[in-house]
Amino acid sequence: MSETIRQIAESIAPASLHPNIATPVLLACIAVVAVVAYFMTKGALMIFEKMILRSPTQWDDDMLNPRLMRAISQLAPALIVSWLLPQTFAGQGDSPDSVKWADILTSLYILWAIVRIVVILIDNLYKALLRRDSLKAYAITGIFQMFKLIAIGIGVIIAISILIGKTPIAILTALGASAAVLSLVFKDMILGLVAGIQLTANKMLQRGDWITMPGRDLNGEVIDVSLTTVKVRNWDNSVTTVPPYSLVTDSFRNYRPMQMSGGRRVDRAIYIDINTVRMLEAQEVESLRADGFLPARGAATENGENAVPRPESRRVNLRLLRDYLEHYLATHPDVNPEMTLMVRQLSPTQSGLPVQLYFFTRDTAWVNYEHVQADIFDHVYAVVGRFGLSIFQAPSGIDILSSPARHRSYT
Numbered sequence: 001m002s003e004t005i006r007q008i009a010e011s012i013a014p015a016s017l018h019p020n021i022a023t024p025v026l027l028a029c030i031a032v033v034a035v036v037a038y039f040m041t042k043g044a045l046m047i048f049e050k051m052i053l054r055s056p057t058q059w060d061d062d063m064l065n066p067r068l069m070r071a072i073s074q075l076a077p078a079l080i081v082s083w084l085l086p087q088t089f090a091g092q093g094d095s096p097d098s099v100k101w102a103d104i105l106t107s108l109y110i111l112w113a114i115v116r117i118v119v120i121l122i123d124n125l126y127k128a129l130l131r132r133d134s135l136k137a138y139a140i141t142g143i144f145q146m147f148k149l150i151a152i153g154i155g156v157i158i159a160i161s162i163l164i165g166k167t168p169i170a171i172l173t174a175l176g177a178s179a180a181v182l183s184l185v186f187k188d189m190i191l192g193l194v195a196g197i198q199l200t201a202n203k204m205l206q207r208g209d210w211i212t213m214p215g216r217d218l219n220g221e222v223i224d225v226s227l228t229t230v231k232v233r234n235w236d237n238s239v240t241t242v243p244p245y246s247l248v249t250d251s252f253r254n255y256r257p258m259q260m261s262g263g264r265r266v267d268r269a270i271y272i273d274i275n276t277v278r279m280l281e282a283q284e285v286e287s288l289r290a291d292g293f294l295p296a297r298g299a300a301t302e303n304g305e306n307a308v309p310r311p312e313s314r315r316v317n318l319r320l321l322r323d324y325l326e327h328y329l330a331t332h333p334d335v336n337p338e339m340t341l342m343v344r345q346l347s348p349t350q351s352g353l354p355v356q357l358y359f360f361t362r363d364t365a366w367v368n369y370e371h372v373q374a375d376i377f378d379h380v381y382a383v384v385g386r387f388g389l390s391i392f393q394a395p396s397g398i399d400i401l402s403s404p405a406r407h408r409s410y411t
Contacts, residue, residue: 033084034077041076045069062128068120075113081106107162115155122147141226146193149227188243192227195244199225205247210255216242218252235366263336263360264369270380271352271392277318280388285315293324293386317387318345322355324387325380329359334372336360352392 049069052060082103126144129135161168199205205222211232212219220234230247232240258264280288288294325343329335339360346354357380361372384391 031081034080037080038073038077042070042073045073059128062131063121063124065124068117068124071113071117071120075110075117078106078110078113082110104162108159111155111159111162115151118151119148122151141224143196145227146196188228191245192229192243195248196225196227198248199244205230205254206256210259211252212255213242213247213250213252215250216240216246218242259364261339262364263339263362264364265358265360266373266376267356267358268373268377269346269354269356270377270384271349271354272318272384273390273392274348274353276389277316277353278388280315280317280320284388285320288320288387291386293383294320295327317389318353318355321384321387321389324383325357328379329357329376332376334362335376336362351394 046069049064049066052064055061122144126141157168157171160171205211205225207222207225209222210220211222218232218234218240220232220240222230223233223239224231225244228243229241230244232242234240285294322343322345326341329341329343330337335341336359341359342356344356344358346356348354357376361369363369363372381391
């Protein structure tokens, strides 16, 4: 090939005519061959691309996309030039300066094209993981940014070695002497890189997680994790940006396990006026049973046996309320009965006797969760009075004015 190019150039501009004319002609002939190689490579890759699109798998479509094919086709002419230059000008003694610079520029172009291909492959892998729900958790922006920075850094070091004519090891040795300065300049990036690896390896954080950090007024969904920042869209649609290492050094709460568990906790208490807790008369118990607030006589228990008469202590109205609420929650369609469920008393307070309802809703979505919780407590507030109990409430000015004692004091 090189001999053919030399013969063509000799026929166009003989070297005996003027040596300064023969060299540009040779370079022009090499450039023509490179252009032809580019179009031939591009045509072959177009055929290969059509074959990929017809394949049943999706991974090859994501990885070997048209952007990668164009980058590969742009590498082909540079390889041809790099191969032909030394062979074409061999045996001519010292090569002209134009040939030396053409060789250097060609080497730099090849290096740039290879780094570009590597970066495109990394981007394609990242986007391919994002498109798959089962692998989406591994599409961490910071990790892929790290690989791209490594590829670009290696390319820059090799490019400098080509320009100054020294080996990359000598450049790395010089950089090692300034490692302290570089570590100070890129401190946040290094800390973010280490923190990103820890967050990913321990599966502490991923895109789409709901996290909270009270110390930073952060409460929302993670929208991006990079080398230097973690972006969280708060529920008021504002965006909070924090460095990744703050998530490792400080504590934060991640609600993803809760969303995956199939239940979201409700932990609320109602305050009963202690003065309304009392024993119920037999007719009051029968009235509750007739209205469906107590099981009918002889009804089957959870073990399939007939219910036995309750002991006298169980006829306390507060106990009957707790039994009813537990049964109500256990049979509620929006409550998960397979998770912890109980209605219990807490220590009395100045505001009354706390009765805690502890259970888990099936739906973990925020809006649906709030609706279910509100519906359940609407029912609780409405049914408390049926058991002869009242909810404690601090008296307001209207309560004081409307009390009988207040009216008597004015008469």
